[in-house]
Amino acid sequence: MAAAGEIFRSNLTELLEESHSGDNELHVLAVDDSLVDRKVIERLLKISSCKVTVVESARRALQFLGLDGDGENSDIGFDGVKVNLIMTDYSMPGMTGYELLKKIKQESSVFREIPVVIMSSENVLTRIDRCLEEGAEDFLLKPVKLSDVRRLKEFIMRGEVKDGEKNSLKRRRSSDDCSPSLSTTFSPMRHLCDPPSSLFSPLSPSTLSSKKSRL
Amino acid sequence: MDGKVQLQKQLFDYTASLFQEGFLDNQFNQLEQLQDESNPDFVVEVVTLFFDDAERILNELTTSLGQEKIDFKRLDAHVHQLKGSSSSIGAQRVHEACIPFRNFCTEQNVEGCLKSLQQVKHEYSLVKSKLETLFKMEEELLASSLADLKVV
Numbered sequence: 001m002a003a004a005g006e007i008f009r010s011n012l013t014e015l016l017e018e019s020h021s022g023d024n025e026l027h028v029l030a031v032d033d034s035l036v037d038r039k040v041i042e043r044l045l046k047i048s049s050c051k052v053t054v055v056e057s058a059r060r061a062l063q064f065l066g067l068d069g070d071g072e073n074s075d076i077g078f079d080g081v082k083v084n085l086i087m088t089d090y091s092m093p094g095m096t097g098y099e100l101l102k103k104i105k106q107e108s109s110v111f112r113e114i115p116v117v118i119m120s121s122e123n124v125l126t127r128i129d130r131c132l133e134e135g136a137e138d139f140l141l142k143p144v145k146l147s148d149v150r151r152l153k154e155f156i157m158r159g160e161v162k163d164g165e166k167n168s169l170k171r172r173r174s175s176d177d178c179s180p181s182l183s184t185t186f187s188p189m190r191h192l193c194d195p196p197s198s199l200f201s202p203l204s205p206s207t208l209s210s211k212k213s214r215l
Numbered sequence: 216m217d218g219k220v221q222l223q224k225q226l227f228d229y230t231a232s233l234f235q236e237g238f239l240d241n242q243f244n245q246l247e248q249l250q251d252e253s254n255p256d257f258v259v260e261v262v263t264l265f266f267d268d269a270e271r272i273l274n275e276l277t278t279s280l281g282q283e284k285i286d287f288k289r290l291d292a293h294v295h296q297l298k299g300s301s302s303s304i305g306a307q308r309v310h311e312a313c314i315p316f317r318n319f320c321t322e323q324n325v326e327g328c329l330k331s332l333q334q335v336k337h338e339y340s341l342v343k344s345k346l347e348t349l350f351k352m353e354e355e356l357l358a359s360s361l362a363d364l365k366v367v
Contacts, residue, residue: 013273043249143242143303
């Protein structure tokens, strides 16, 4: 009996260690209805040393997170899977990425804290604004590049460190290396602990230029 | 050894021409960056997925445009898919051919759609054949390198 108890306890420790291993390995949940894009994003993330789970729909994503159907949110523990970042395509049949974003942000638990990034092949300003207002961390223009993933990963990992100084450094740097035309990404780079103020986030030059080009 | 250098040069020149002529764009380079010893066939695998996907969609588009009553919304959704996947692998000309196609779908212009479909099919068959040639050259180069290793 005592032996069984020991085994149980050591497994428990392992499980807890795994769920706290976010130190080096980020676990990313990627959602995309395109098979080609799923393969690419999976590889992009794996080569960036992330643990990856790829699903083909928003429904499946919610299922994976344990947010689908029964309404009971399991705490991070035995059943819970720790996800550090969700990357979702915007246009998907059934539930869109935008709807998935809203659902996650409506959760009154740890799930709401998970940063959600929207990916889209269409550079539509109203769409971008809507997503950011709903709490998306970033909006990536497809096709997603290695540099996008690297930047995201850096941001998420730093988000784990509550350092305001680092954050302002990040903002300055992100405005310095805004890449032109092809891979315009809107990056408010909000710190996870900042109060939701997406309407008043400083706009990076890349956004301003993309807004200007639309006038 | 000479043969191998020849192959390398051929491969290099051929690849360069595909970029110059706009068949491939930078996204293809991105894919190559994702290939390594742990995933040595990544590019071929993704491109093959694209071929399967594209052919399925082109068949759907052909069928849809042959209907009595054309569902333009559905048509547009398929073109959007093809536009996306071609962009993801760097098949630039296919991607670009999808743009006017989408516009015709929105306008519900059957003639325009039919012409666009022809154009997309044409670009697709071109890039498919070129990529297949490229992969064949890579295989030959690899085989030649392996043959070199066997020489004691």
